[in-house]
């Protein structure tokens with residue numbers, strides 16, 4: 001048990017320290033989004049949340065924050081790299097901010 005916790009903590013730390021260099025996996029982001037977020041966001045009208053005129057997210061950096069907030073609101077317990085995969089997927093598919 002302790003060992004498992006240490007491994008998890010080490011993984012988490014190395015994920016955090018590598019955050020700058022992490023290359024998001026967009027396919028994984030699409031999968032996670034379909035699995036956990038589509039309830040509200042992939043029904044045709046709700047997808048429009050991402051593209052509506054007065055959408056909340058107006059900057060690439062804010063997209064990470066919003067994805068993280070939604071993931072926490074639903075207690076998904078995502079790792080930072082999973083959140084990044086999903087924001088990368090949303091950016092690629094809807095927001096289209098420059099990288």
Ligand code: HEC
Pocket residue numbers: 033036037038039040041049050054055056057058063066067070071074076086090
């Ligand atoms: C229970 C329904 C529901 C679920 C599940 C949900 N969302 Fe949302 N989400 C919303 C609603 C409603 C808004 C619009 C909030 C507003 O306009 O104030 C929103 C807004 C957003 C936005 C900002 C859209 C904008 O205006 O730019 C993002 C990004 C987002 N959600 C991502 C996610 C992600 C990622 C997940 C999965 C972890 C998720 N959401 C799960 C309902 C949901």
